[in-house]
Amino acid sequence: MLAGLAAATALWSGVQALNAEARAAYAGATETLMAQSAALVPASGGTVDQDVWLALRRAGWPVSPVVEGRVLIGGIPLAVTGVEPLTLPGLNLAGPGPEEADSERDDAGDFLTPPGQTWMAPATMRRLGLRPGDAIRTDDGAALPPVRPREGVADGTAMLDIGAAQALLGMEGAISRMLIAGEPSLTAPPLTEIAPELRRIGADDEDDLERLTASFHLNLTAFGLLAFVVGLFIVYAAAGLAFEQRLGTIRTMRAVGLSRRALAAALLAEIAVLALIAGLIGIAIGYVIASALLPGVGVTLRGLYGAPAPGALTLRPEWWASGLAMSLLGALAALGASLARAWRLPVLAPAQPVAWMTAQRIWMRRQTAASAILLAAAVLILTLGGGLGAGFAAMAALLLGAALALPPALSLLLRLGQRGARAAMGEWFWADARREMSGISLALMALLLALGANIGVGSMVGGFRAVFTGWLDQRLG
Numbered sequence: 001m002l003a004g005l006a007a008a009t010a011l012w013s014g015v016q017a018l019n020a021e022a023r024a025a026y027a028g029a030t031e032t033l034m035a036q037s038a039a040l041v042p043a044s045g046g047t048v049d050q051d052v053w054l055a056l057r058r059a060g061w062p063v064s065p066v067v068e069g070r071v072l073i074g075g076i077p078l079a080v081t082g083v084e085p086l087t088l089p090g091l092n093l094a095g096p097g098p099e100e101a102d103s104e105r106d107d108a109g110d111f112l113t114p115p116g117q118t119w120m121a122p123a124t125m126r127r128l129g130l131r132p133g134d135a136i137r138t139d140d141g142a143a144l145p146p147v148r149p150r151e152g153v154a155d156g157t158a159m160l161d162i163g164a165a166q167a168l169l170g171m172e173g174a175i176s177r178m179l180i181a182g183e184p185s186l187t188a189p190p191l192t193e194i195a196p197e198l199r200r201i202g203a204d205d206e207d208d209l210e211r212l213t214a215s216f217h218l219n220l221t222a223f224g225l226l227a228f229v230v231g232l233f234i235v236y237a238a239a240g241l242a243f244e245q246r247l248g249t250i251r252t253m254r255a256v257g258l259s260r261r262a263l264a265a266a267l268l269a270e271i272a273v274l275a276l277i278a279g280l281i282g283i284a285i286g287y288v289i290a291s292a293l294l295p296g297v298g299v300t301l302r303g304l305y306g307a308p309a310p311g312a313l314t315l316r317p318e319w320w321a322s323g324l325a326m327s328l329l330g331a332l333a334a335l336g337a338s339l340a341r342a343w344r345l346p347v348l349a350p351a352q353p354v355a356w357m358t359a360q361r362i363w364m365r366r367q368t369a370a371s372a373i374l375l376a377a378a379v380l381i382l383t384l385g386g387g388l389g390a391g392f393a394a395m396a397a398l399l400l401g402a403a404l405a406l407p408p409a410l411s412l413l414l415r416l417g418q419r420g421a422r423a424a425m426g427e428w429f430w431a432d433a434r435r436e437m438s439g440i441s442l443a444l445m446a447l448l449l450a451l452g453a454n455i456g457v458g459s460m461v462g463g464f465r466a467v468f469t470g471w472l473d474q475r476l477g
Contacts, residue, residue: 001238002278005331008231009282010289013323015224017290018297019217020319024155039066040178040191040198047174052195056178057087060188063178064088067162069169070298072139073128077295079157082165085111087181112161116145119159125149142168215388222392226399226453228326233403233446235334240442243338260343267339271331279327283320287313337363368408374401403448407441 040056040063042048053065067082111117120130125147130136134147145164153159166172180200191198243250253263291313378397381390411434418430 001235001242001334002274002281004231004234004238005275005278005327005334006281006285008228008235008330009279009323009327010285011227011231012224012326013283013286013319014289014293015220016319016322017286017313017316018293019220020316021290021294021313022213022217022297024314024316038180039201040180040195041201042177043197043199047171047176048178048195048198050173050175052198053175053178055194059194060185061191061194062087062181062184064181065162065175066177066179067165067169067171067174068176069165069171071142071158071168073136075139076128077156077298078124078128079154080165080169081157081159082162082169083159084162088179116161116164118145118147119150119153120147121151121153121155121157122149123155124153124157138168144168218388218392223457226449228330229400230446230449230453232330232334233442233449235330236337237440237443237446239335239338243335264339264343267335268332271335272328275328275331276324278331279324282327283323286323287315364408364411367404371401371404371408374398374404377401399449399452402452403445406445406448407437410441410444411437 050065053063056063064087065084067080069080071078071080111119115135118136120128125131128136130147132146132148136144136147138144144158145160150159160168166174178198191200250263254260294313374397378394378401381394381397385391385394414430414434414437418427418434421427421430
């Protein structure tokens with residue numbers, strides 16, 4: 001039970017940690033030097049030639065070039081932004097750094113001329129263990145200019161002069177995008193005449209990154225919740241077996257005078273302690289999982305949406321608190337059914353297998369009714385609903401309804417097999433299988449959910465890969 005609950009909590013808290021880190025990166029991006037500027041970007045993605053920027057400047061467009069890429073420093077991903085400081089809107093080259101005396105001021109010559117400067121947020125420098133003036137190298141051996149702290153630079157980002165950034169990233173003569181410092185002159189020709197390969201995006205298009213990536217985060221949350229539910233079914237199965245093994249103890253304690261309330265309080269205290277232990281273990285494992293997946297998630301967000309990549313993982317209260325809460329609620333939900341069944345049985349009934357099977361049969365009828373309601377709800381949502389939220393609701397109802405329908409369906413098959421038995425050994429076999437259904441039904445439901453999710457995700461990824469490969473063949477063939 002501890003293993004199942006810890007695994008479920010680990011997957012849930014790991015996903016929440018990734019989502020929280022990405023949203024923190026979006027929030028930090030709105031406070032950066034370039035957040036409030038409109039931009040010109042390549043309409044088909046990729047980069048644009050530097051000569052296009054020169055042509056726009058000569059034509060009267062107040063644009064500033066930006067180069068963007070990523071490097072690794074000690075295995076930690078770092079976003080690199082190259083800017084042209086003399087034309088960058090909102091940049092004050094004469095302003096003091098955040099951790100320096102007033103007499104030490106940034107100078108345009110220090111930033112533009114060799115060896116130059118690398119500007120980082122103070123939090124990024126602390127995370128990398130850097131001090132002002134340190135010279136660092138990437139994991140590929142490339143050298144960066146000396147580091148200097150600077151307010152207004154996004155966390156997890158290094159800002160360099162555009163020439164140094166192009167050499168560092170191997171993008172000589174290429175530009176990622178151009179920031180617009182103001183409206184073009186009245187005599188400036190339209191953009192379609194000078195650079196038809198570019199399109200203009202407003203500052204609001206870049207600020208609303210959380211809305212843009214909402215589907216990505218919703219999918220992550222859905223898969224994390226599905227993994228949590230699968231792990232919870234494993235906990236259900238373990239809890240059911242544990243209660244069946246302890247029925248004799250429960251019977252004896254009730255027979256000698258222990259009240260139901262005292263017994264329930266002791267069991268709930270036991271559940272809470274186990275859930276807290278499993279939750280802490282799960283959060284620690286989830287932190288390791290999220291740390292390993294964070295670079296890949298950052299690359300995906302930047303590559304698909306142009307979103308700022310998350311930096312190093314931080315222990316944020318929202319995700320570890322949600323992990324502990326999910327662990328407690330999951331444990332209560334997993335053990336609640338068995339506790340309720342034991343609560344309702346008379347004092348001596350747990351010693352009688354027939355009485356326990358009778359209670360199990362009543363529970364099976366309720367489970368069948370719940371399954372029918374969920375399956376009907378899935379059909380109703382698919383018929384009347386629309387949008388991503390309705391799709392997830394229908395999928396959840398379908399999966400849970402199918403899982404709840406599995407034990408009654410198997411019980412019906414076993415009952416039919418018992419009726420068709422012609423020998424004592426055959427009747428014994430079918431009756432014993434029916435008796436074991438109460439202990440293994442939850443494990444079978446967990447297996448059904450795991451197989452369904454595995455087949456569904458595999459089919460989805462395979463279909464996406466096939467369509468994308470066909471699109472590439474069509475474009476490049």
